[in-house]
Amino acid sequence: MLKGIITLLVFQFLGECITKLFGLLVPGPVIGMVLLLLFLILKKSSFESLDNAVTLHLRYLPLLFIPAAMGIITQVDIISKEFWAICISLVFGTIIALAFCAKLMDYLTIRQEDKK
């Protein structure tokens, strides 16, 4: 699995380097993700060690954002002041966007099928 872990770290490193070098606004790891995707497309397959390393990282993914997420305890001020605005935006924003997205995708899919 070591080869897989090294692969992930190397692509992250490359991504961060490119971001710094060209002064990009895109976060480095996302560039690393795109590079790894391109690498896999060119290589036409993954390898076992990478599969294992990816599973290791993604299996407990939510665990990895607990340290950042706990910062919420320092934001009590904002949350209590803007509680209702946040709730309404989250609930209605999500419901309407999900409905719109599903309907649009379904409409375009049906249209494409009709054309054939």
Add this chain to the structure above:
Amino acid sequence: MNIEALTTYITTTPLIWLLITLGSFKLGIIIYERFNKNPLLQPIIISYFIIICALFMTGVSYEEYFKSVEIIHFFLGPATVALALPLYNNLKYIKSLFFPILITLLIAGTFSIVLAVFLLWVLGAQLPTILSMTTKSITAPIAIITSEQIGAIPSLAVGFVIITGIIGAVLGTTIFKLLNIKHDTSKGFALGVISHGIGTARAIEISQKAAAFSALAMGLSGIVTAIFLPLIVEFLK
């Protein structure tokens, strides 16, 4: 026996907070699975409450806590890179519905952000909250690094990401039924674009095809948002 040395060790070692964080997450997983993976009982939420209680009881500050568990935070980087693999594995589905996918991704993805921001703005929310809301539909690791990039509050952003995921997972099936959505691919894709990983976990219960499209949508919208959002925010500033 040196009780004093023991107490000093326990109160100063980062190990204790690593143990509480990992242990509470494991407990969260056990509870989540016991209740048939109910989306409302995300392991991270159970973990959240346990750690908040522990911090509250010991009076440890967030900065001290973060320093102790920073090693966990580090792995967000390689985990983001790792997201390339599920995206690669599902990339073959893109060909069958290339234009519906591309158009929906761009239009619905933009619409989702604009709508949430507009609602906050109308209701008088401040700029940091509004910025933190813009990453609500992308997977949390990308949301954290992108929100840092645009000057939002990462912890608030993660909170919004998780709640958006849960709302989509809980209400998705009902919404699809009301709107008479025909294709599983549309259901999966919508869940992935709007509710990222939590939505994808829900899409697995709809069908294999829905799950594949959800994973595809989640990866694509993560990349597109991380690339364009910082540019747009920079431009508007």
